[in-house]
Amino acid sequence: MPYEPPTHTVERSIRATTGAKIIAGVDEVGRGAWAGPVTVCAAITGLRRPPEGLTDSKLIAPKRRTELAVLLEKWVTAHALGHASPGEIDELGMTAALRLAAGRALDALPIRPEVVILDGKHDYLGSPWNVRTVIKGDQSCVAVAAASVIAKVHRDAMMAELRGEFADFAFDDNAGYPSPVHKAALEVLGPTPYHRLSWAYLDALPQWRHLKKVRISAEAVALESGGQLGFEF
Incomplete structure (x- = not known):
């Protein structure tokens, strides 16, 4: 299906109205998964022409997406990844x-x-960052599209590494999102240490419902951890 490639229109507008020159595009992957972290990429691209075929990662075939991510990591001015673990999502x-x-x-x-x-x-980020939100920014903004592709490829690779330990869940195929194979494995084997245990899917699994976690507030988590919200995944 034809699509319009992303442009630097938003970045140019921000530069013109604010004088800012260092602008990062941010996108996430894993929000709707049942297992694994939520992963965010921040990418700074400048105003150079991006590699051919860049768009929202969901619109790119897996093989091409992986190839494009390799190109993008060399092309961007800078990029970095951040993760929040399943346990942090639950809390x-x-x-x-x-x-x-x-x-x-x-x-x-x-x-x-x-x-x-x-x-x-x-705007889920807030202070102290100077944030602009763009609906479908992963399709329209070069920096956000680049972040989208890099985040998707890296998180998929992280989930694929779990294949050896949890082959029945086919994380290398579904990346922790609900799929028939994933659901069937959950019914028989129950959640893995990488599953989000505060999510509603456990309500439909009476044999594992006792594992469901009740979320506590972020303030309570910060107090319990001495103000530090660290993790290891």
């Missing part, structure tokens, strides 16, 4: 987990962005 909720993962990605960049373009209409 904090998805919005706060996204904020945590995005903050980790942005903090890992070698240069600090003056403006951050977030895909979508909701």
Whole structure:
């Protein structure tokens, strides 16, 4: 299906109205998965012409997406990834987990962005970042599209590494999202250590429902951990 390639229109507008020159595009992957982390990529691209075929990662065939990610990692000015683990998602909720993962990605960049373009209409990042939200930014903005592809390929690779330990779940095929194979494995084997245990899918599995976690507040988590919200995945 034909599509319009992303442009630098949003970035140029931000530059013209704010004077900012260091602009990062941010996108996430894994929000709707039942297992695995939520992963965020922050990418700074400047105004150079991107590699051919760049668009929202969901519109690109897997093989080409992997090839494109390799090209993009060499092409971008800078990029970094941040993750929030399944346990953090259970404890904090998805919005706060996204904020945590995005903050980790942005903090890992070698240069600090003056403006951050977030895909979508909701600003889940907030202060101290100067945020602009763009609906379907992963299709229209070069920096966000680049972040979309890099995040997707990296998270898929992380989930594929679990194949040897949890072959029945086919994480290398579904990346932790619900699929017939994934659902069948859950019914028989129950959730793995990489599953999100506060999610509603457990309500439909009476034999495993006792494992469901009740989310506590982010403030309580911070207090219990001495103000530090770290993880290892």
